[in-house]
Amino acid sequence: MSNREIKILVVDDQLTNVSVLTEVLSSAGYTVASALSSDQALQTLRSLTPDLILLDIEMPGIDGFTTCQQIKAKPRTAHIPIIFITASSDxxxxxxxxxxxxxxxxxxPFQEPELLARVQTHLQLRHVSQLYKLEQQKNEELTQLNNKLLLTQFSVDNAADGIVWIDQNSRFFYANKVACNLLEYSLDELTQLSVPDIxxxxxxxxxxxxxxxxxxxxNLSLESQHRTKSGRLYSVEITVNYLSFAExxxxxxxxxxxxxxxxxEAELQLSQARTTAAFEQAAVGFAEVDMATQKFTKVNTLFCDMIGYSEAELSELTFADLTYPDDIALSRQAIQQLYSGAVDNFTIEKRYLRKDGSWFWAETTVYLVKLRGEQAIYSLALIQDISQRKRLEAERVVAEKALSLAKFAIDHTATSTFWINQDGYFLSVNKAACQSLEYSPTEFTSMAVWDITPTFSQDDWPAHWQSLKQHQHQQLETFHQTKSGRIFPVEIVTNFLEFEGEQYNFARATDISARKAAEAKINQQNQELEQTLAQLQKTQLQLVQQEKMSALGNLVAGIAHEINNPLGFVGGNVAELNSCLEELVTHLALYRQQASAATIEAHAEEIQLDFLLSDLPKMLESMAAGCDRIRNISVSLRSFARADKETKVAFNLHEGLDSTLLILKHRLKANQQRPAIQVHKQYGNLPDVFCFPGQLNQVFMNLLANAIDALDDNSHHKSYHTLETHPNQITITTWFEQDHVTIHVRDNGPGIPEDIQPYIFDHLYTTKEIGKGTGLGLAIVQQIIVDTHGGQITVDSSPDQGTEFILTLPVTAPQ
Structure with missing residues (x-):
């Protein structure tokens, strides 16, 4: 085919472009037709079938894209290759x-050789394609002719459907391959069967x-079910024809x-149900509009929910009734283009008015629905609420403005900022970095991190980059060196960023020279504080030792007082017993000397032998009782002062209380200032408690000693007679409840003022005179009960009503 036989249609709204293209193509020998608009081009294609179309994109009315779609949509012109001529390159x-x-x-603007080369290439491709289709068509015709006999010959045996021949007794006497395959029988097996068998x-x-x-x-057609040899059932469509031949x-x-x-069919029914459900349950609003009346004919529930009207109310309204006044003109223009055929559909964003008067943004896409030939009878609108998207777009504008402000802020911030590539070289720095390091932005573009960091080498960069990439964020302290050589400490915060396929390190550097100076000053102050703390700890240790010595004083004084009494009468009885024994020895000597009865009788009267013999056992019993008393005191002392082990052990709390009372017994006795302090023990039935016995004995000692001190101090303000009438009392009450034991230690002393009760467990807090208290007793009590044993301690005290300490301890050792 010569070029003159090749027809090319040029479509462009610019006459100059059409002229240039026509001249170039005509010079190359092509026959050129032209059109100055899409409508003119479509009109030309009704009478002309060109071999190639050169089509401009940007034209008034119908653009090039839409024109191309319309050309490709028609079978007569769909095969024509179209090349877009455009200045756009996006x-x-x-x-x-x-x-x-x-x-x-x-x-x-195009180059003439390139234009002709592309045109010729696509024309050749089209020519080759046409030749290929002709050759293929000829081959198919020959194949059809060649196979007609074979297809006729094997039409029955190789039919797509199963074919069987059945006699009047319902027995099979022939079946094709498909029938055998469907029923899973061989031909021989089928000829042994009848219709009811399958x-x-x-x-x-x-x-x-x-x-x-x-x-x-x-003939007859019906549907039934066949059963295969393996027992599988399947549905079949059957056509039965009656034949009679050879009698x-x-x-x-x-x-x-x-x-x-x-x-x-089942899926189609399901699809129809789903379509109905989709219309009603779609995530967008649907609305059908009659083109003649412009009223809604059908709407889904979502659109009703969007607009606030019922379906019945909407059937009396139009889109114009629901459109925001400022958007009515835009909406009418789009509908006119749709109804005129200029476009097949359109999508616009507009505002809708709800029934309550409020409005919302929605994206509306409208299609023409053609059911009666080519005549559109109604339009279908898809309405999607885009209020949130509009809000996000507004927020995006704000965000973009914020981003611009952020960039401006980075450029003008007092903190040095650096953009660094993965090779360690600077891409961009802000003004603060230039001022801090004394380099210009131009100088920085040829510099790397190690040029300003004396402690960092180029060999260190790969490992640093991999570490930053792995952790995404790093913070470190290093040093920067200015252009003049000054070195100063900096704190670096680096972030790994990935943007449009490139990897960056965004770093911020803060001069911490002032902070380092402050840290040095703080370190010096910390050393001074540590020295002060050591001195305080030494003082506290002395106070603790003083508290221990005070407790030891109470212990020694009590033991000495308790042992003195039995030791006193044991010592006195020893002298008397020695005198008695000497007299008895002398009397027994008279018997050995075989003295006369008168002499022995006279000596017996002299030493009062009968009284001596009756008094001697009593002296021995008295001495034994004194020894038992001393032994009991020793046992109580051992119980009180027993050394704690590394782990808690079972302990009888009553033994601890009794041993503590025994040690303090001398302080409970009457003196010149007051009568004896009465102790009332109201012991419950307690199990052994897992604890550190020595520590609990210390708690009992501190609480009881404090109670005695309070009663002694209070006695100074009362007469002896008053105290005899209303004696000082200490009441100890214990009981067991579930898994805890409770101990109440109550005195009827002056009580603790309410304003100082919150501080009584504080370290070094005391209300006693200087030299009488360290302020550690109750602090130690709280530490032992709460921290060591996991218990609780509370105080209940009122002025002139006494004080009561309540201890709660778990019976078993905490896990």
Whole structure:
């Protein structure tokens, strides 16, 4: 084909472009037709079928993309290759052009050789394609002619449907391959079977009745179910034809497996149900509008919910009634273009008015629905609420402004900032960095991190980059060196960033010279504080030792007082016992000397032998009682002062209380100032408690000693007679409840003022005179009960009503 036989249609709204293209193509020998608009081009294509179309994209009215779609939509012109001629070079336009059917793009201004080369290439491709289709068509015709005989010959045996021949007794005497395959029998096996053997809906009696019906009507179509050799059931569509030849009657049965069709029908029914449900339950609003009346004919529930009207109310309204006044003109213009055929559909964003008077943004897409030939009878609108998107767009504008402000802030912030590439070189720095390091921005573009960091080398950068990439964020302290050589400490905060496929390190550097100086000063102050703390700890240790010595004083004084009494009468009885024994020895000597009875009798009267013999056992019993008393005191002392082990042990709290009272007994006795302090023990039935006994004994000692001190101090303000009438008392009450024991230690002293009760467990807090208290006793009590044993201690005290300490301890050792 010569170039003169090749027709090219040029479509461009610019006459100059049309003239240039026509001249170039005509010079190359092509026959050129032209059109100055899309409408003119479509009109030309009704009478002309060009071999190639050069189409401009940006034209008034219908643009090039839409024109291309319309050309490709018609079978007569769909095969014509279209090349877009455009000045646009954006990727989106290129992708859109190919998607609507274009084969190539030529950007203006174009080069004549390139234009002719592209045109010739696509014309050759079209010519080759046409030749290939002609050759293929000829080959297909020859193949069809060649196979007609074979297809005729094997039409039955190789039919797509199963075909069987059945005699009037319902027995098979022929079956094609498809029938055998469907039923999973060989031909020999099938010829031994009858219809009831494979069809679950036919008995032999039923078949005979059906035979007469078929013979009368000559053919019959029905659906049934077949059972294969393996027992599988499947649906079939059956066509039965009555034949009579050679004086033999038979039925030719053609059947096909319609299991897939049945499934498709079921799926179609399900799809129809889903379509109805989708209309009602879609995530967007749907609305059908009658083109004649412009009123809504059908709407889904979501659109009703959006707009606030019921479906019945909407049936009396139009889109114009629901459109925000400022958007009515835009909406009418789009609808006019749709109804005029200028566009097949449109999408606009506009505001809708709700029934309550409020409004919302929605994206509306409208299509024409054609059901009666080519005449559109109604339009279908999809309405999606985009209020949130609009809000996000507004927020995005604000965010973009904020981003600009952030960039401005970075450029003008007092903190040095650096953008660094993955090779360690600076891409950008702010003004603060230039001022701090004394380099210009231009100088920085040829510098790397190690040029300003004396402690960092180029060899260190790969490891640093990998570490930053792994952790995404790092903070470190290092040193920077200025252009003049000054070195100063900095704190660096680095962030790994990835943007548009490139990796960066965004770093911020803060001069911490002042902070380092302050840290040095703080370190010096910390050393001074540590020395002061050591001195305080030494003082506290002395106070603790003083508290221990005070407790030891109470212990020694009590033990000494308690041992002195039994030791006193044991010592006195020893002297008397020695005198008695000497007299008895002398008396016994008279018997050994065989003195006269008178002498012995006289000596017996002299020493009062009878009294001596009766008094001697009493002296021995008295001495034994004194020894027992001393032994009991020793046991109590050992119980009180027992050394604690590393772990808690079972301990009888009553033993601890009793041993403590025994040690303090001398302080409970009467003196010149007051009568004896009465101790009332109201012991419950307590189990052994897992604890550190020595520490609990210390608690009992501190509480009871404090109670005695309070009663002694209070006695100074009362007469002896008053105290005899209203004696000082200490009451100790214990009981067991669930898994805890409770100990109450109460005195009837002056009580603790309410304003100082919150401080009584504080370290070094005391209300006693200087030299009488360290302020550690109750602090130690709280530490032992709460921290060491996991218990609780509370105080209940009122002025002139006494004080009560309540201890709660767990029975078992905490896990």
């Amino acid at each position: 990727t989106e336009s290129v992708v859109k052009g190919f998607s609507v059917g274009a084969v190539d793009f030529i950007r203006t 069809d679950v809906n036919f008995s032999l009696r039923h078949w005979r009745k059906l035979w007469h019906t078929i013979k009368k009507s000559k 033999q009657e038979c039925n030719v049965v053609v059947f096909r497996d319609i299991s897939d069709r049945k499934q498709v």
